[in-house]
Amino acid sequence: MANTRSLSNATALRDENVLRRVRQLGSARDGLAEWRLQRRTALALIPLGLYFVASILRLAVSDQLTAAQWLSSPVPALLTILFVTALFAHAVVGLRSVLVDYVHTRARLVAAELLVRGAAILLAGASVLAVLKLFLGR
């Protein structure tokens, strides 16, 4: 363990390359990429989520004009697009880890994963498009 760490510091290798060199215990493939995506999106979602939720709780019951005006101004539009993107990426990794734990048949797992990924891409795309329409059409 100490060896791995010093190797990483000495050569500035990416973690996955270091892990690949670890005999028996290290990852041989790309599980780390998903692990890291989950953590990176989690970090991004701390400020983005707090900003968005603080705004949305008020706007959710407001009239259309107020909501549209908010979503069409540059900063809320950008942060909402970033929030939605990070949110659905984070949700896909999280839901996949649940599926992997509880779906024990290969075919069902592949089907469920495709469904989750497809739904996430659809929802993320629709959200971004909605914000863009408001932002570009103001």
Place this chain on the structure above:
Amino acid sequence: MMERPLSPFMFPNWYRFQITSALSILHRLTGIALAVGSILLTWWLIAVAAGGQVFAATHAFLASPIGILLLFLWSVAFFYHLCNGIRHLVWDAGYGFEIRTAHLSGYAVLAATVVLTVVAWLSVWLI
């Protein structure tokens, strides 16, 4: 082959209640709930962009008692998942693994969830 109970179903009879495992399960449940709830978020964004009748129907639903309740539960799930997620990130960094610390951070997460939810909704109603 004998039908043996698998891990989550061991809970009421074989496992003693522990805050750490309860919060871990709650993290997953709120995560799933938030993922499902994000459908409503997308729907709301589309409704604002579309305007007209679509927005009117969405607004009527969100402003109804059921809509407000859903928003409230969604906010609780969000703040819990946020706080416990930060707890997970601290664990990822290698801190807080002692049993006492893990219990304490668990109660801190619950307290922070309550505080954030109350502050968020008070700010909605008062400001």
